[in-house]
Amino acid sequence: MANKLDFLKQFDQLTALFPVQGNARAVIHNGLDFPTTRDEYWKYTRVTSLVESEYVRNVPNIDSIDAFRVPGLDAQYLVFVNGEYSKKFSDTEHIEGVEVTSMRLAEGERKQQMLQHLDQYIDSETQAFHALNTSYFLDGSFITVEKNTSLSKPICILNICAGKRQANNIRNLIVVGEMAKAEFISLHEGHENEGSFTNAVTELKVEQGGDASLYLIQNDGPESAHINAIQVVQEKDSQSKVVTITRTGKLVRNNLNFTVAGQGCESNMYGVYFTSDKQHVDNHTYVDHLVPNCNSNELYKGVMSDRSTGVFNGKIMVHRDAQQTNAFQSNQNILLSERATINTKPELEIYADDVKCSHGCTIGQLDEEAMFYLQTRGLGKAAAAKLLVQAFSGDVTAQITNDALRDMVEGFLHQKFEDQDA
């Protein structure tokens, strides 16, 4: 299926729920094409196979979601199976100051409130995958946290991709009100989903003085693909943190964008990717500093083994007016096998002079001396390597403030390492 329109035809019978979906369909049917490796920002990631495949659509019956839950995590779960809201598995109890709604089910005032924000932050005009998502998402989560509310437990949006050759457009819209504080987990799990493709878009708006954390955990399964976009928009004096943990996925591409539109903001982004087999994991981040006096911090760490490929592209844009910006970016990589590859490009584009910006990037191996030292202390080679990798990724996992979530992430990073030992 070499033709874009043929590819789109398989989704065209889906009903458009909102006006923005009609607009996006017009955009993607006309001039907008899917990126190829000739596009600078898709240089290392080939998506042709994704947008030339035939997909099927069904929502299988799932008996229990216990296997997909984060062990020991106390959170309010919102569950979607293949992009459709599952009332059965979602927690529906009401928490003071928070509204959690399925987009499809939103009505009246709530719907109006949603339409004020929906598709206002993400770029569905020039980015084909965003437009694809906007065109065809079937449902999504719409979460608002009221002014001055501080959430005691995180909200976990669990998306299960179940069955072979599914194409799911996942949509989240989160608005954190003034001076409110909240944690969100976007958990992607897979179930017998060979050849499936998840295309997720999250819009996160943090209003004045708000504080939002979003943890993206990608565990779609070894034979499926995931293209993810997160757009964070920050108002004055707000804080945000996005942590991206990629566990499985044959082809993973993450686009994380921050638009810093008010003064006094802090934006933090962290990520870990441990890749193995023939995995391809690509993280693109973009921080757009539009106004003065803001800080951004970025730390991404990767360990590549087997024949896997890691890609990192971080871009910091400091506009003319954004004086007194402090922006720091760091990307560190370890290559564990002969045939592993890392392509990294930490970019700075700076038009203001009174700024402090830096980026750093390293590629290397496990330190031989450290390995030797640990071995003299009686650790086996594998145990020593594991310890070093644990320490390496510790800087990022330490940013996960929720204990249960951090335990799970550390657990599977270690496990991944053990699998490779064997």
Next chain:
Amino acid sequence: MAYTEEELAKDLKQQKYEFGFVSNFASDKAPKGLNEDIIRLISAKKNEPEWMLEYRLKAFKGWQEMIEPTWAHVHYPQVDFQDIYYYSAPKTKKKLNSLDEVDPELKSMYDRLGISTEEQKRLVGVAVDVVIDSVSVETSFKEKLGELGIIFCSFSEAVQEHPELVKKYLGTVVPSNDNFYAALNAAVFTDGSFCYIPKGVRCPMELSTYFRINEAQTGQFERTLVVADQGSSVSYLEGCTAPQRDENQLHAAVVELIALDDAEIKYSTVQNWYPGNEEGKGGIYNFVTKRGMCEGKNSKISWTQVETGSAITWKYPSCILKGDNSIGEFYSVAVTNNYQQADTGTKMVHIGKNTKSTIISKGISAGKSNNSYRGLVKVLPKASNARNFSQCDSLLLGSECGAHTFPYIEAQNSTSKIEHEATTSKIGEDQIFYCLQRGIDQEKAVSLIVNGYAKEVLNKLPMEFAIEAQKLLSISLEGSVG
């Protein structure tokens, strides 16, 4: 030969581009435009052998199918390639043995450039091959070098006298279809320098070429080929200037360096083409392809550049580290002021085992200019134990300029070690305050701090060049502070 404060003060008074004068000597020009006939004409004028003409025509064919690259972070009106004179030579060209035979006007031009050959002759150790509007006019110290078997001559002379060497190496590092401007150069290049250092010879003096664009609406397309045979070493200097002109002139050069086993080439450039005036009018478009091939084991290529001129710069001196244990180095200071735009950096391609590369890039932007570093470090699967260290810093002077970094790092070998770091900042107010408090005025303080910032690179330049480069830094940044 320390550069004193008085000298700096004197230089600072000269507000304008120092080398902006036009020399009026008759020149021999081909009609405007580019087609096969012009290429045949150039080739015939130079009395070139058939294979050379074929090489040009093949490149021209390739060029016609290429499109002008637009990926660089620079903006400029499209160049009309049919509105350029592709051949222009001073009419006085003849073999010269003594300076007395030189056209007096030509000679006075050299004097004003501060590279007077007389002075150079006294300053032992520098041989100059001067290229004016694409034709090499004069080669000094040739006989002396000849005794050692070193060939250092203009490119057209090399085609006549050493065709076997030219044929063997031309286009091996930068193929004629490498990129748009390299193809254009291969089709129409008129002259340049050729240098061959035989086995085991250490070149006893610095070799130097001076480029200068004189004629209006001419493009300069020179070609440099430096071959260092086994165990030899050479240090090569290149300086560039152009007179002040309102229209934009095109400079698309190609430099190829080849280092065989145990050979070492050090290539230094001070580029001071006319940058355009304060409103961004005029100036040179400098679209240059420079690449070095570390062909042999233990070979080394080192690029040092100080870039202060040109309206638009598009230049990436690169090293292909093919031989085992070979070393590539890139040291650069790029200064942009007013409306200048620079997109410059390097490529280090690690192919052989135990190859090492170092990149130190210092960008300084002032006025309304934009300065970008764009670099590639690539480690191929067989390049075990490859090592790279990159540092690219940017300094911003003024709130209307921009500094950008686009480093590409691609590693395909697990034994490679790569480090990259970059910072962007302005001159600290405390640093300026300290200088002011010691009685050093603002402008001098900036000059002092900038020179300190760029010192790591300036230190790599041969001495005469280092002094010139320091002066250039100060001049280029005049009026950008306060």
